Amino acid sequence: MNASIIPITMPKFGLAMTEGKLAGWMVRPGATVRAGDDLADIETSKITNAYESPAAGVLRRQVAQEGEMLAVGALIGVLADADTSDADIDAFITQFNAEFSAGAAEDASDTPPEPSVIDVKGRSLRVLDIGHGDGDPVVLIHGFGGDIGNWLFNHAALASDRRVIAFDLPGHGGSGKDVGPGSLEFFSSVVVDLLDTLGIGRAHLVAHSLGGAVALTTAKTAPSRVASLALLAPAGLGPDINMAFIDGFITADRQKTLIPVLSYLVHDKGLIGRKMADDVLRYKRLDGAVDALRQIAAANFADGRQTDNLRPVLEHVPPTLVIWGKDDEILPSSHAADLPDAITVEILPDTGHMPQMERSDAVNGKVRAFLAH
Amino acid sequence: MSKKSFRQAINEAMRLEMRRDPRVIIMGEDVAGGQGGSSGVVDAWGGVLGVTKGLYTEFGPERVLDTPITEASYIGAAAGAAATGLRPVAELMFVDFVGCCLDQIMNQAAKFRYMFGGKARTPLVIRAMFGAGFNAAAQHSQALYPLFTHIPGLKVVIPSSPYEAKGLLIEAIRDDDPVIFLEHKVMYDDEEEVPDEAYTIPFGEANLTREGDDVTIVAFGRMVKLANEAADKLERQGISCTVIDPRTTSPLDRDTILDCVADTGRLVIVDESSPRCNMAADISALVAEEAFDALKAPIRRVIPPHTPVPFASVLESLYLPDAAKIEAAVKAVMNHKVTEAA
Known part of the structure; x- marks a missing residue:
């Protein structure tokens, strides 16, 4: 078998993905690609994402057709150098597919980990707790209107050598919808309650957007519980907030009105699919969900500005990493300016408010390197 | 969940x-x-x-x-x-x-x-x-x-x-x-x-189970699943369909139907109720009146004949709309050629 032949297979974006649809090829057969070039758009039940070429070479064959739904790991294309014969490539495809379908039968029992709903001091929280390791565990805190699905592309990558817990904040996802006053102090107390319930003394907090402000508040009120902070486009570092997003997210009640609102979240607008909008609508239809969002917005973004200024907290924090998308349309990346010297700031180009989804590889790499210190 | x-x-x-x-x-x-x-x-x-x-x-x-x-x-x-x-x-x-x-x-x-x-x-x-x-x-x-x-x-x-x-x-x-x-x-x-929790879906808001460029299919109840099966097969043949589940016939989400017909220019309605004065007839009238200029082909209805539902299972199958009939109707509207008046 020719060693230059590289199979391009259906990627696994996150834990729950078992199959994906080849939404569109971005490279024609016969074209030369470099490692990291976008090869194809892959659509999952959550999001459409560009799949980057794992290596350099010539795209010799598009095995999967546009619109085709395939299991994770199935062959979608073949990369090889220009000298490889068509016969070798055909033989490779035949052998790969034979081995893959044989393997698929064995893996059928491999079900993805399911989140569970646990009682945390009288509150029900949906939690997805995976991974093992010696270091302090990581807790992932999503932002306004988010849920554990926001960590689809990060959770498994961060959990390869340590325990990583994602959970839905009160009012969100599959957690109870009581958000009390909806304040940062409230959510921070829930984070501490969760650590207590799970028997965790100290955790690294990886937090996004409003979750970032919750993490900063936790570092202020319960410093002994926080090993480090990795903040992705965190709230609390400036007054500005895109209220068209906040108000639209609360009021949009159908796909057609919600998709333009969700488009504020990303640099590449093509990432926002119908399915993603449908997931948000399903959450918003739950009893109490919209009331909870209104309460949170009133507590944190009254008068169209962020209520809490958490910059002073940064003078006395544990090791802190801040990652921001340069083109963030929800919280401007200028909020990352003039932070204390001890804080590492990474601004990602061509990235919106969801760097953990839009630049998952870069974010996973930076957060893993940061946690390894 | x-x-x-x-x-x-x-x-x-x-x-x-x-x-x-x-x-x-x-x-x-x-x-x-x-x-x-x-x-x-x-x-x-x-x-x-x-x-x-x-x-x-x-x-x-x-x-x-x-x-x-x-x-x-x-x-x-x-x-x-x-x-x-x-x-x-x-x-x-x-x-x-x-x-x-x-x-x-x-x-x-x-x-x-x-x-x-x-x-x-x-x-x-x-x-x-x-x-x-x-x-x-x-x-x-x-x-x-x-x-x-x-x-x-x-x-x-x-x-x-x-x-x-x-x-x-x-x-x-x-x-x-x-x-x-x-x-x-x-x-x-x-x-x-x-979901285990309570949630509500508002009346009068249609659900698009898929969006496509070529043909709009409106279907009700169990027919939505059959319409999606047909649309899956058609997609592999290069025909992309929007499938609308109106959810409620009263109130009816007229806007979504008209918007989708404006986008695709072709309409197939799947309705398993008796054909005279049914939803297919109602929606056909709506579209003929409000979106006539958008239509590239006549509206097609996938409907049963005007008879009681037969008991014999072969006849009952023949009576009911199914995915194959929906597929054929979509192909018929796709293949429609406008002939010039003599």
Whole structure:
């Protein structure tokens, strides 16, 4: 078998993905690609994402057709150098597919980990707790209107050598919808309650957007519980907030009105699919969900500005990493300016408010390197 | 969240609303499973299809009422109870039995709000199973939603999946007008992910189960699944379809239908009710009137013939719309050539 032949297979974006649809090829057969070039758009039940070429070479064959739904790991294309014969490539495809379908039968029992709903001091929280390791565990805190699905592309990558817990904040996802006053102090107390319930003394907090402000508040009120902070486009570092997003997210009640609102979240607008909008609508239809969002917005973004200024907290924090998308349309990346010297700031180009989804590889790499210190 | 059947989703909707609101009561033939009957087993079945199973045990005989086999009396009682402060969910079993109690629905419940100058509210839900494909013959297989859609004052809901059924039934129970909630009898064992919590899906907002460029397919209830099956096959042949599930025939989301027809220029309507004066005819008239200039081909209807539903299973299959018929209709509108007038 020719060693230059590289199979391009259906990627696994996150834990729950078992199959994906080849939404569109971005490279024609016969074209030369470099490692990291976008090869194809892959659509999952959550999001459409560009799949980057794992290596350099010539795209010799598009095995999967546009619109085709395939299991994770199935062959979608073949990369090889220009000298490889068509016969070798055909033989490779035949052998790969034979081995893959044989393997698929064995893996059928491999079900993805399911989140569970646990009682945390009288509150029900949906939690997805995976991974093992010696270091302090990581807790992932999503932002306004988010849920554990926001960590689809990060959770498994961060959990390869340590325990990583994602959970839905009160009012969100599959957690109870009581958000009390909806304040940062409230959510921070829930984070501490969760650590207590799970028997965790100290955790690294990886937090996004409003979750970032919750993490900063936790570092202020319960410093002994926080090993480090990795903040992705965190709230609390400036007054500005895109209220068209906040108000639209609360009021949009159908796909057609919600998709333009969700488009504020990303640099590449093509990432926002119908399915993603449908997931948000399903959450918003739950009893109490919209009331909870209104309460949170009133507590944190009254008068169209962020209520809490958490910059002073940064003078006395544990090791802190801040990652921001340069083109963030929800919280401007200028909020990352003039932070204390001890804080590492990474601004990602061509990235919106969801760097953990839009630049998952870069974010996973930076957060893993940061946690390894 | 877990996988739940259509049957479980409907049961859960009633259970959650009965827990939330003490005014919600259930009534109908055998809904309590005979309340013991001669066998002495309480809550034995939960209706003929097990949909109300467990409600009698949890809520007792004051809120789960087995009624005599006399639709006119208990549907009338339910309408009166709704007008005087309860929120009854009455089960008609087969929708075909509406003939026995149509006056109570058409002339009473549907008219209260209007006749009493807007001062009366009638928060009544009538659940019934409908549809062919079950070999239940002509008197137990009809899809009578056009009959109810025809009557101003009624809201008419046709859920197309377990998720849809739970959200739409909770919405129906919380609605202050009479709602006819029609469950396709072939779907009770269909399963999908359904949240454990209560949620509502608003009436009059169509759901697009897929979006495409070439043809708009409007389908109701079980036909939504068949339309999606056909659209899957067509997509592999290079024809992309939008599939609209209107969810409710009254109110009808006209805007979504017209928007999608404006985008695709072609329309196929799948309706398993008898063809004269059915939803396919209604939507055809709407589009012909409001979106004529957008059409690139005549509207096609995938509908049964104007006959009673046959009992013989080969004839029943022939009678019903199916994925192959939908696929053929879509291809027909795609292949339509406009001929110049001579």
